[in-house]
Amino acid sequence: MVASESVLHRYEQVATHVRHLIESGTYSSQEKLPSVRNLSTQLQVSITTVLEAYRMLEDQGLVEARPQSGYYVNDRTPLPPRLAGQTLVEDPVDVGMGEFLMRFLRDFQRRDLVQFGSACPNPAFLPTARLARGMGKVAKEIGLQGNQYDIPPGCETLRVQIARRALQSGCVVAPEEVMLTLGCQEALTLCLLATCKAGDAVVVESPTFYGHLQAIEMLGLKAVEIPSDPVHGLSLAALRQSLEDVPVRAVLLCTNFSNPTGASLSDDDKQELLEILGRHELPLIEDDIFGDLSHAPHRPHAARAFDRHDRVLLCSSFSKTLAPGYRVGWVLAGPRYMPRLHQLKLFSNLGSPILPALAISEFLSNGAFEHHLRQCKRHYARQVCQMAEAVARNFPAGTLVTRPKGGFVIWVELPVGCDTRTLYPKAIELGLTFGPGPIFSARGRFRNCLRLCAPYWDASTEPMLVRLGDLLRARCSR
């Protein structure tokens, strides 16, 4: 043992050893550390010494003890941003970001850029070849029927599978309470059409997914932004106050692993949300697209699980978990809205193609989905931690970053004065994209924020984040 260590207690030496394992990256955030017994054997110290070492590291905030499980590396990323934005009641506002947004969305498709901006799942995690083989098999079996209109509600075998899986989110639905759509985005659009008329106002969280704002814009609706906490989600207090003063027609919300913040409403908050909506007789359009990508073994409840009055229209899809290119999404809704949804889907495009739906149904019915999902979740959980940590290491001092418990997007708040809109073209020059904060707000808020997506993580990822960090530090300090 070297001199400096000789003055340390035995347990302090063990703690130093573990700290080194963490700081060198051998164990990352949220990963399980060696068990007490293993460490005792490896280092030839007593169980009590290892326990004391872990207790010390716990006190220092470096590790976390989980009952019946062991010790885990704590997040070392900065605290997430807090509730931001206007908490005063605001008037509904027209949404008009079409051209502004299109520019980013076009960049998000470029293969020559590192796509921190785009929330597409990692193609390497998708069972693409297997789905394609399934589609070929089904097409052969079904024959002529594979080339017929599949009118709403759409392919029954898939609706049965979706109804079964809905149980995991606490939703008990019959297959006839499922309607297939062209991805989650069409589901959201049809739900807005089913609940609102042009000129009506819709509550959205702030920041919110730009796709929500696009649908609102397209249909000539207005947005009322309600601040959303990056951990706890929509401020129910602000919602309550706003609904007293502003006439709105619907609430549109990611209740779990919201895009872009990753925030989730607790079960209690979901129930309270429904009570508030009940008082105003308002429908909730629930965007649950990331719900299945919980980093924990079990997914959280959907707000629809607490819905006793057929007030929630739940929208989701397989685009984040299985097949973005197959464009298979759905709405769960009861008799209050379902007949109108059938009409609207029929009026919009008659129905979706049936073969992609059948290919996914085939994949679900042979039980492959749950195994596949577990793997995806593990990858994304790790990558989200890696990215949050890299942001903490490389972005300007004072940067805050979310630690989502599901999905693969993180929300970064830079020091005030950073302007992600003007920084964006510089990032493109560096060969990468990000989601500039203002595309997540109808009022162009969050100029000092950005969304980063972590579908990928390899040796080239952190160097690109280092580049971005250098840019931010250089430009934000001016």
Added chain:
Amino acid sequence: MVASESVLHRYEQVATHVRHLIESGTYSSQEKLPSVRNLSTQLQVSITTVLEAYRMLEDQGLVEARPQSGYYVNDRTPLPPRLAGQTLVEDPVDVGMGEFLMRFLRDFQRRDLVQFGSACPNPAFLPTARLARGMGKVAKEIGLQGNQYDIPPGCETLRVQIARRALQSGCVVAPEEVMLTLGCQEALTLCLLATCKAGDAVVVESPTFYGHLQAIEMLGLKAVEIPSDPVHGLSLAALRQSLEDVPVRAVLLCTNFSNPTGASLSDDDKQELLEILGRHELPLIEDDIFGDLSHAPHRPHAARAFDRHDRVLLCSSFSKTLAPGYRVGWVLAGPRYMPRLHQLKLFSNLGSPILPALAISEFLSNGAFEHHLRQCKRHYARQVCQMAEAVARNFPAGTLVTRPKGGFVIWVELPVGCDTRTLYPKAIELGLTFGPGPIFSARGRFRNCLRLCAPYWDASTEPMLVRLGDLLRARCSR
């Protein structure tokens, strides 16, 4: 020879023989009769005698001589209906036929009914197995890319094929002037969104395809019905007058083989239509879905072929010719509207699935489409004649029926007093559907009209039309 024939001239005997061939159904409307030489050999009479016989039948309106081709059976169906409906200028009207229409559309899917109501193509005429094999092949070749978002304008290889085929309709377009959609219906919906705001009025022909009315209803638009002649199409005089008095935002029209009448605008009328629209700075949303199904060897021009001011948004799809179940349609449009159309497609559903588009592209690129199309056209041309003749034979006296030169729908005008809405449930009891006239009008006109579709024709078809005819004769005479 029997006595009655002995008093006839030789040529009259030949004419009687041919007349019998026609009346017994051995040769149907528009079919080529035996050549003069063949008949002369068969009946052992001189060429001159046969020529005299044919001349007599021509005078009687039973056959038609076509230069360099021979003699053909003339249509024996009654004259088509004439321009109907209100020719006075009318105010725009809200469209609210959702539930009323849904009932018929649901019946149109029932496999236990003979579907005279539904304009689905005959599955036996579609290259379904070949398309499915093509999709499997392409999915394997393209790998991961087959499971990616295909954002607007969508799959380039297919857009190149569509741009090439557009030349046949007189349209010279670049691939970037093509945007893929989920069938023609989505193309129409997006074009309405691109040109109108809620509350705006849109000109439609009367009668018009119910899908046009559905899209107008869904988007909160109003309809202005302009009478359409079952042969010559939209009354330009009525349009001209209406545009002077009523503010409208767009014109939505089938210019070729309109659904339900089968009418086409002449090239001159198309040019005049564009002049009128130019005077009012109005866009034309041109529904060309049946354009490729001309019964003649060459298809007619699209109105877009005459468009010098980027005013026409042409909508079509492969749903009638190739693959209703693949949901592949498109818009042809220039720089005036295309950027907005890209936005709207993206906002609605991000994009269509790419594999169906690639499967169709594969089918087109190996040259199989033109051969396939010739066969379809031949079938439908014959079946439309057979159906029109069966209507003439079996429906109440005074019935008028169209003789479309493309597509496979015919429009039937029953004697005044027949009410196709109230007759409809009786038809369902008989085991068949039809399209009741009022679903083709925002104002519920055409109660004594109905649409029949002729995708099928076999031994069981005419007996079903006989049943329908019996019902009509029994109920309309009351």
